[in-house]
Amino acid sequence: MVDIAKLDEQAAQLERDLIVKERETLDVLKELETTKNTVEELKSKLQKEASEINSTLAANSVDAKLNSAAGISEKGSHENSMNDYQNGIGSLDTCPSLAPGFILLELKQAKLNLMRTTNDLADIQATVDLYNKKIEKERMLLGKTRQRLSSSTSKVSSLEEELNLTKQKLQMVKDTEDLGRSHDPLDVTRELERLSYETEQFKKVGEAARLEVLRATSEIEQTKTRIKTAEMRLVAAKKMKEAAKASEAVALAEIKAISNGENSSADSKKKSGSVTLTFEEYSSLISRAREAEEACKGRVMDAEVLVDDANVSKTEILKKVEEATQEVKITKKALEEALNRVEAANKDKLAVEEALRKWRSERGKKRRSVHNSTKFKNSCPSHLRKESSLLDVRGLDLVSNESKPVLKSSLSIGQILSRKLLLTEEYENGMQAEKDKKQVSLGQMLSKPNTDPLSVSVKKTGKDNADEQIHGKRKKFGFARISLFVTMQSKKKKKQNASSRFDYL
Structure with missing residues (x-):
């Protein structure tokens, strides 16, 4: 540079x-x-x-x-x-x-x-x-x-x-991170409630603006009808004024004809076809003519007053019409602004709902992944479990494996690790106990008919975590007395078979 x-x-x-x-x-x-x-x-x-x-x-x-x-x-x-x-x-x-x-x-x-x-x-x-x-x-x-x-x-x-684009990308990433952090369900619900409240308010404002527009249009129509009535009155007043002028002209013509009839001769009376009148008739005609003239003047004055009133009312109506049009324009602008705000609020609401859906889907995926990882970690061999089963010489299970409903609760990573450590410790303790046990031969097992060296008490995990020993019937097979525990499940199976047969019959 x-x-x-x-x-x-x-x-x-x-x-x-x-x-x-x-x-x-x-x-x-x-x-x-x-x-x-x-x-x-x-x-x-x-x-x-x-x-x-x-x-x-x-x-x-x-x-x-x-x-x-x-x-x-x-x-x-x-x-x-x-x-x-x-x-x-x-x-x-x-x-x-x-x-x-x-x-x-x-x-x-x-x-x-x-x-x-x-x-x-x-x-x-x-x-x-x-x-x-x-x-x-x-x-x-x-x-x-x-x-x-x-x-x-x-x-x-x-x-x-390029620098501005990178800055914009970084800002977008930061905004997305902030949104991911700030997308707390409570905040999202509050935001949705606020947006719904704003939409309701905007709808109310729009309804009020529509009512104002309707009111203004009704006022405009009323003013138009008033203008029409005023114009009709003006036309009627003009006609009355013309009729009064015509009647006044007729009365003046009659007065002139009467005055000319008195001064003219009999020949002229015959030629003109006029009628002779007395003084009383003449005075009555003059009084009638004056009354008609005064009535015409009164009508003319009334018509002029009506015309002035109509003009004043017309100007007032025009002013009201202008004011109403201005109010209509203002209400239209307010309605447009309210509609724009409603559209913006709806867009914000849709954006927030979309973000909430994304957040819920991501959270569900995370939960599924954590649940699958916990299942994989808890899948250990049978000799590591707490519930040990009783076996006879042939390796048969001596305890009834009844199906029990287990409530699966969402576990944290700390709880999973602690359980894993406990299982490893129990496994080590079990291995040491098996090493410490005395080895028993088959002859010793047969020489002791009344004792079962392999009978082990089974611990059941229940609500009270109580230890119970399971007793069952014994059957004798051949020369050896081998204990075989018959579980309650066989009885239940027999009962179920009997009930099914009864239903079939």
Whole structure:
């Protein structure tokens, strides 16, 4: 990163130097333009002077010709004037010979100055080209460094992305471990209860919002009906106003007709078809007309009042409609938010239930594996068990092996190890006891008919852990008295066989 910064600084410095050199070249070009302008001015001056000299020479030649012609006609009398003329011509010839020399010197000097300026310009152009080449090289190097920088930045960004991915994976692993640790059944049940309570609350809020929406819609419909009734009243009031105006016009027409009928003559009465009235009838008609006019005015006033009331009620209804629409919008927003919350709560609930199922399945697998391991560890040979069986000479079991239900309890690893140690100790003690026993021959066994050397008391593990000896009947076989214990199981089998036969019969 330090080298890249240095390269950027060098590139900036080179750009500054380039700007300075470009300014210098611009100044030199300006000077060159000024020199060109001066050269052009000098050329124009030389051309003007040459044209003037040529014009003067032509004029002098014409005068000389005229004077020579006059001198030929008057040679004798004007010799002195000829000498003066020749002296004047000689002076004129010397003057133009001096002016072109100075002009040539000035031209040579201008050419030398022009050559110098051109040489200087060539040198400046060469230096500018060199600087341009250096700038191009530096630009190429800068482009390469920028490419390297971009590649390094892309590598750094890819490494940062990989680092972020690894961090995210570690965070996910930590979160899963925390979830596995924190997935206590009590916490999970509490979380489920909380989520169910929140869902119920959101449902209640949604129901309330729906009720608000229904109420607002009912209010809007009521306001619409009110607006319609107000419009109907307005139309009726307008019609009443028109009817009152029409009745007023009719009454005025009748009054005018009556007044015109009194003043007109009998002929006009016949022509118009009017009827003659008495003063009482006329006064009654006037009073009726006035009453009708007052009634019309009252109706018009009532209609105007009704129209004003309808307009006021219409504005109020429109305001209420706007308020109701705003309330509906607010309730819709609240309902949408509540629904979103319900969806989020349902998602959380499903996630928690899924985690609980996974945890239960993992726990069941662990329990099965522990139970299988305990079974494998407890599977020891028969001579290591606590319950020893009585055997006769032929190796028959003298104790009835009755099936007893055993309650299997979940054992811890410590209990399993302690039981294993106890079993190993009992096995060692049993082996020592067998070694300490006296060896008995077959003759001794036959000489002692009343004793059973192999009879051993059997310990039964029950609720009270009491030791009981099992007594049974004895049968005699041949010359030897060998004790054979007949168990209660044979009796039970006989009873079962008898009952089955009875049922069969």
